[in-house]
Amino acid sequence: MKRVAILGSTGSIGQQALDVIGRLPERLQVVALAAHSNLERLLEQAEMFRVEAVGLLCPPQEAQKSLPERLERAGKWLQLYTGVDGLCELVRRADIDIVVVALTGIIALKPTLAAIESGKTIALSTKEVLVGAGEYVMQQAHAYGVAILPIDSEHSGAFQILQERPLETVERLILTASGGPFRQRPLETFESITVQEALQHPNWRMGPKITVDSATMMNKGLEVIEAHWLFGLPLEQIEVLIHPQSIVHALVEFRDGSVLAQLSVPDMRLPIQYALLYPERVDTELPRLRLEQVRLLEFEAPDLNRYPCLGLAYEAARIGGTMPAVLNAANEVAVQLFLQEQIPFAAIPALVEQTMRAHEPREATLQAVLEADAWAREYVQVWRQKWY
Ligand SMILES: NC(=O)c1ccc[n+]([C@@H]2O[C@H](COP(=O)([O-])OP(=O)(O)OC[C@H]3O[C@@H](n4cnc5c(N)ncnc54)[C@H](OP(=O)(O)O)[C@@H]3O)[C@@H](O)[C@H]2O)c1
DSSP states (O other): OEEEEEETTTSHHHHHHHHHHHHOTTTEEEEEEEESSOHHHHHHHHHHHTOSEEEESSOOGGGTTTHHHHHHHHOTTOEEEEHHHHHHHHHTOTTOSEEEEOOSSGGGHHHHHHHHHTTOEEEEOOTHHHHHHHHHHHHHHHHTTOOEEEOSHHHHHHHHHHTTOOGGGEEEEEEEEOOOTTSSSOGGGGGGOOHHHHTOOSSOOOOHHHHHHHHHTHHHHHHHHHHHHHHOOOGGGEEEEEOTTOOEEEEEEETTSOEEEEEOOSOTHHHHHHHHHTTOOOOOOOOOOOHHHHOOOOOBOOOTTTOHHHHHHHHHHHHOTTHHHHHHHHHHHHHHHHHTTSSOTTHHHHHHHHHHHHOOOOOOOHHHHHHHHHHHHHHHHHHHHHHO
16 A cells, blocks of 8 residues: 655646545555645545645635634544645655655745655656756655656656666657647737636646646746656757647657657546556556547647747756756746736746846756745846836
8 A cells, every 4th residue: 555645636636646546545545635725625635535634835814713623623633734844744754655746836846855855755746846956856866765756747658668778778758749729829919818818728627837838838848857857868869749639648769760659648647647556557447548539640840939938948958057947937937927917928938038048057956946946036026027
């Protein structure tokens, strides 16, 4: 029996992870859950799965007074952990074997490091953790002998293909991208893109931040950086192809010209299940791929005029040091501002680029990454006030 903690249990990935766990009661048990501020849903989940520990990054003000009573009602032994430090304490609990990291953004970094340092296997969904501090996180994982198992569908695909195959035999890794909702939209109309339009992803139902990242294709840029750290492949060997059907998630071309691909229906429960059960495979009656129904699999190279964020992500990764942390932080703030309708869609790449140009990268120690992250967040706000 693997005992699982989920950071981000109230979100899209968190809820799908609970669905997977619910199908495998003899193999998986949830022991801790954490979210940002959605106390209601967190307590519902805690009651349903009878967990003993819950965490909230930002407990809502209005809930403070009634909290002890509600915790008591939800479960007598329920223990609450709050803030980033609280989540770090939660993941250190001895009754946890594997931590699903599915909070939004680099705020998940410290709890992820705490989990690694206490020897917990990581099932990683929050790509921002490896984008901002990939070198440090991977060093820590090696030092503590901890496995980082990807949940992102493209990385899960690559991970499944690369099993036991030496990296020297790999020519290139190709990550696929759906192209998002604006793949065919005329470029001259990008100025008028609304939040509602950006949240209409053609193939996946996901949280708002990653859905906007998919529309700008920053998501794929972040995934390139994530893949670089996860698999130890040079950036020049990681490429992106647009594949509107989202059936082929990753392809690996080997030195001899042979290409292996990983395919499945676009359902995040498959990569979540693979990470949670790794290396086992079992049938949990999730939807099956019927290629005769899909019929058509298309691929095209991404146009960087349409998706400038993808180019910025490659650039940040090539520069290295603290630059990817700056790219990520600037993007997190810009996406939030767009979702709050304070800046237009096209301002996202503009603000990220402006912030990157102003940054002098340093070696990516943990301290330098945290400082660069904080600096970039402030810088974006200053420029946003100047521009919009
Ligand atoms: N969804 C997918 O299919 C998918 C696929 C691959 C990778 N990922 C990655 O997985 C992570 C989570 O994505 P998601 O789609 O599950 O997101 P989501 O549905 O928005 O859920 C996010 C989770 O994080 C919490 N959260 C919300 N705002 C936050 C903030 N400002 N800081 C920290 N945590 C916050 C939420 O808690 P509350 O409910 O309390 O607000 C919720 O538990 C992201 O890094 C994303 O890139 C997602």
